Amino acid sequence: MPVAALLVAAGKGLRAGGGEPKQYRLVNGRPVLAHALLPFLADPSIGRIGVVIGDGDEGRYADAVAGLDSSRLSAPTLGGTTRQESVRRGLLALSRQGFEGIVLVHDAARPFVSPAQIAAAVGRLGGSELAAIPALPVTDTVKRTDASGHVAETPPRDQLVSVQTPQAFRFGPLLKAHEAAQAAQLHGFTDDAALMEWAGHPVATFPGDPANIKLTHAEDFLRAASRSGKVLVTRVGTGYDVHAFGPGDHVWLGGIRIGHDHGVVAHSDGDVALHALTDALLGALADGDIGTHFPPSDPQWRGAASARFLAFAADRVRERGGRIDHLDLTIVCEAPKVGPHRDAIRAEIAAVAGVPVGKVAIKATTSERMGFTGRREGLAALATATIRLPEEE
Template sequence: MQSRVAAIIVAAGRGERAGQSQEGPKQYRRIGGRAVLAHTVATFRAHDAIDEIVLVVHPDDHALLAAALGPLIEGVTVVDGGRERQESVRLGLQALAGSPPESVLIHDGVRPFADTALIDAVIAAVSAEAGAIPSLAVADTLKRSGPEGVVTETLDRSGLYAAQTPQGFPFRKIREAHEAASVSGRSGFTDDASIAEWAGIPVRLVEGAPDNVKLTTARDIALADRKLRGDRAMIDVRTGNGYDVHRLVAGNHVTLCGVRIAHDQTLDGHSDADVGLHALTDALLATCGAGDIGDHFPPSDPQWKGAASHIFVQKAVAIIRDHGGRIMNADISLICEAPKIAPHREAMCEAIAAMTGLSRDRVSVKATTNETIGFVGRKEGIAAIATASVAYGESR
């Protein structure tokens, strides 16, 4: 009878070295049109020898996970992780303890290029007494640095290897090692093989794969995306336009681009009547053919009575993300005789940057009058025109 093999995929990290992104932590960023983590999970789901998958994620990431994996999540056990990788792995092992497998593979969720041959090699090398890890011989000359970055020593690289994942172990032994490390207060282990070594479990080396890289920085993610898209890669930047107008009535303020401005009139509308954000919402939705603001927030629905319009923009941002898009810039022109926009422009730009996840230099708010012509010139209403550009991961 073939022994049972489980896989634990660790994806609870915050990925700070990859920088901030509206897509979330690096495991949810898109490469080749879908999330890094989706590529990783798909590989293990497709492997004939893997009987069970436990996915360890951050407690705050369940919505991101569902959006990233879609149907891939079916049959996968999802576990909340801890503050450190070591604790996350321990919790993943704990989730398997009720029906323990003979062997377990532990893999980084941000290594999306592990392949069937590598997984086969690790599984084959695991025994009832010993673990196995993929590794590559160190090719670069190694230096030790002293104070102020001065080289103090050249190290002998013979016998040195860079460890990869998945790392495989006899389940009972590695679980006991993790529990012992936790009870003793030992932390700071950088991988599971180091815990195995500490617990006296032999660990064999198998040949790793040069492509089995861990995506750590924003550059790593960009290179992985380029690799997966290959010949399909092309510039896919889409531009959407939006227009909105609301009439002015007696009041004491207007809300424009998320900023409340004292005024002797107010904009009339079902929500807060923020023409700038309404136009921006339509511009964003247009980049992926997702209709307009009225489709998602109909004025006939009482729940949107008096609603703050940043809700509409954030919904459009989420729709773009679900379509694999990344907002590049937003530009809004306000057309009104009053109030004066210039004193509030910076606050408006900052508000829009926060709603969209854009940096400040990618947001523009401008204003012009209508030279006293028409309904705007007569101060009967305010209009807005918005343009947004969104880059999508691949042409569709």
């Protein structure tokens, strides 16, 4: 029986951080979507492979599949606002190609599906089975709560499973179930097995794979990076920046505009705090400095918001499979006073770097009227960044 695979990659996936959909973030140098596609591309029993992507992600998709064997890849299908609608659109695309047979529906956020899982999914649809899903025993006790947050029921644990993808279906019944749900304006199904249940079809199970994890949160990407066998090691970088005062009525510190009787002389917005933090992250990565990536001789950075520089450096950490553990900043100036703005600065830095605010520390001090800062000629910042990266060979 012909077999097709449909990978769902249309979600925004921003809970994992990184500033872009998680299916396009890099794990060990390769986009998550590419990792997810490879086992299906390597299976000769799968005749065609479709991918459902988000509107506006065409460029990201093209970059993710560049270099892969595209002979069985159909043109990507644009998804909808829900997973259910995205799958329906992907099925309709297969239908327009005249497909009939078995379809494997897989979440692109599961990059570690094994060839054995794919074979088990197809093999379980023997005889009269219309649907089969991989299932894992639940090891924790599960409670059902009511609207007030009180426990309403404790289901027997031996009757509960958690489910994964790929889920296998006979194509015709699955498409009909999707169309029926669409006609009934039912849009709350979180997986295709639930939709088949609603349509009255029995759903079989087969053993899942604990290694077939779904990437949802930032910690999941650390687990994914560790699958390469590389240990995450701690790296520390430092940064320093200084700017002289000049004409103006404000300064930028940590992405916050603070009124002052002077401005600063700078090519960009002159935010010494974000410049120092950017250099600290780049130093921990051994990846040059802020001038390497954003040279002051380049006119495109004239007056640029320094948040762009910090976001760039933070993304470089994540692209290497790492995480930011802590950002520590000291601002040195006689004025303006930093204390009243401390909380706003911490929140802004945390948002730009994509870390919890509890991982950002800010201190302010003067130089006791000594030196250029003591003479109120300018201000300075010192920063330390602590990150973890996969160990290099």
